[in-house]
Every structure is written in structure tokens, then in C-alpha cells.
Amino acid sequence: MGKFMKLRKVMLVLTRRYSRHKAVIVKNTDDGTSDHPYSHALVAGIDCYSPKVTAAMGKKKIAKRSKIKSFVKVYNYNHLMPTRYSVDIPLDKTVVKKDMFRDPALKHKVLQEAKCKFEERYKTGKNKCFFQKLRF
Amino acid sequence: MVTEKKMKKSLELINSKHQLVMKSGKYVLGYKQTLKMITQDKAKLVILTNNCSALRKSEIEYHAVLAKTGVHHYKGNNIKLSTACRKYYRVCTLSIIDPGDSDIIRSIPEQTGEK
Numbered sequence: 099m100g101k102f103m104k105l106r107k108v109m110l111v112l113t114r115r116y117s118r119h120k121a122v123i124v125k126n127t128d129d130g131t132s133d134h135p136y137s138h139a140l141v142a143g144i145d146c147y148s149p150k151v152t153a154a155m156g157k158k159k160i161a162k163r164s165k166i167k168s169f170v171k172v173y174n175y176n177h178l179m180p181t182r183y184s185v186d187i188p189l190d191k192t193v194v195k196k197d198m199f200r201d202p203a204l205k206h207k208v209l210q211e212a213k214c215k216f217e218e219r220y221k222t223g224k225n226k227c228f229f230q231k232l233r234f
Numbered sequence: 235m236v237t238e239k240k241m242k243k244s245l246e247l248i249n250s251k252h253q254l255v256m257k258s259g260k261y262v263l264g265y266k267q268t269l270k271m272i273t274q275d276k277a278k279l280v281i282l283t284n285n286c287s288a289l290r291k292s293e294i295e296y297h298a299v300l301a302k303t304g305v306h307h308y309k310g311n312n313i314k315l316s317t318a319c320r321k322y323y324r325v326c327t328l329s330i331i332d333p334g335d336s337d338i339i340r341s342i343p344e345q346t347g348e349k
Contacts, residue, residue, distance in 0.1 A: 100275065100301050100302045102297075103274045128274065175270075175273055177269075180297065180300055202332055
């Protein structure tokens with residue numbers, strides 16, 4: 099028996115706007131809290147995937163095309179599909195917290211942090227499956 | 235002919251084990267609850283019928299692989315499984331949380347290993 103709803107696991111979002119987008123669990127709560135009385139997870143995911151980059155493109159073009167837009171959201175476990183992949187991206191815990199949703203400035207900061215970290219990891223070429231769109 | 239007989243016999247065995255779990259153990263019936271139990275790491279064994287829809291079957295199998303929970307493919311349809319559980323409604327998916335007095339969790343891997 100293993101618990102798989104863990105930190106750093108890659109999840110597929112199933113509902114609403116970010117459906118079919120991949121996200122990483124930042125913090126999971128198996129029992130509910132007062133404002134979310136169900137098992138939920140705070141996830142950071144990719145809003146806009148970066149377009150394809152080929153060898154024939156120049157440096158400027160590659161830099162332009164390597165941008166990733168991120169999102170951070172709290173989801174019920176029912177609305178997430180777990181995968182067997184995990185991504186070891188060190189998102190700053192002190193910044194990415196649940197109370198970021200109340201303050202827009204804080205939220206912007208968190209999104210920037212997620213974006214930077216994701217872009218960094220994307221450029222190294224690791225965890226390719228996380229940065230690729232799910233095609234079906 | 236021989237294999238058919240063997241299958242029937244093993245099905246009866248499994249049915250009797252099911253009934254024991256229903257009486258003495260804890261279980262959940264149904265796709266939604268099974269998935270919840272697998273995610274919460276409470277399910278010890280998951281049972282799927284042969285007419286469970288393929289998408290649902292693969293989803294549950296995937297979750298079970300992640301949670302390292304056993305999955306048993308019951309050789310019968312949802313009506314047969316519900317009869318084995320003594321319920322008057324159809325059951326496609328069931329998960330055993332606590333086997334009670336039954337040894338279903340230990341014996342099922344052996345039986346599937348035989349085949």
C-alpha cells in the first residue's frame with residue numbers, strides 16, 4: 099500500500115479551465131480544512147505550454163519560444179488524475195501558500211516564482227513529459 | 235473441459251470468500267468510493283467485473299498500480315458480483331478495506347498465480 103498523493107507528483111487537472119494541463123503538487127491535505135472540507139492539493143501547473151523549438155531556429159527565436167505561463171490553484175483530489183511521474187522542482191514553500199489567493203500582489207509573486215522555476219527546468223531539458231502538452 | 239470446471243470451482247471459492255468479507259469485514263461498493271479508498275490508501279484489494287467499461291477498468295488499474303494495491307478481475311459480470319455480495323443492485327467495482335475473517339487478500343494472488 100502506498101500513498102501516491104505526495105509532494106512533487108505530476109497530476110493532470112481534469113476540470114474546468116486547466117483541464118488536460120499538467121501540474122505538480124506543492125502541498126497536499128488529505129483531511130479537509132475549514133475552508134476546503136475535502137481532501138485537496140495545492141498545485142502549480144503550466145497554463146501556456148511553450149511552442150516547439152527546433153535546431154534550425156536562432157537563439158533569439160528559441161529564447162522567445164521558451165516561455166511558460168504558470169498557474170497555482172487548489173484542487174479537490176477528485177479533479178486531479180495522478181500520474182507515475184514526479185518532478186523535483188524546488189518551489190519556494192514560504193512563498194507558495196494557500197493564503198496567496200487573498201492578496202493579488204502576493205499571487206503575482208507566486209506565479210512569477212513558479213514561472214521562473216519552470217522555465218529554468220524546461221531549459222535544462224529534463225522532465226520533458228511535464229513540459230509537453232497532453233495530446234489526444 | 236477441465237479448465238472450465240476448474241474456473242467454475244475457483245469462482246465458487248472466490249464467491250464464498252466474498253460473502254465472508256461482506257459479513258465480517260469492511261468494503262466499499264462502486265467506482266467513486268473505490269477510487270477514493272485507493273487514493274486514501276485504505277483499499278487492500280480491488281475487484282473489477284468483466285463487464286466493467288474499459289476506460290474505468292484501466293483508470294482503476296492505474297491508480298492501484300500507483301498505490302501498490304492488488305486488483306482482481308472477477309470472472310463474472312456485475313450481476314454475478316452483486317449476487318456474490320448479496321446485494322440487490324449491480325456492482326462493477328468493489329474494494330475491500332478490511333477483510334475481517336476472510337483470507338481473500340492472501341489467497342487471491344495465489345489463485346491468479348496458478349492460472
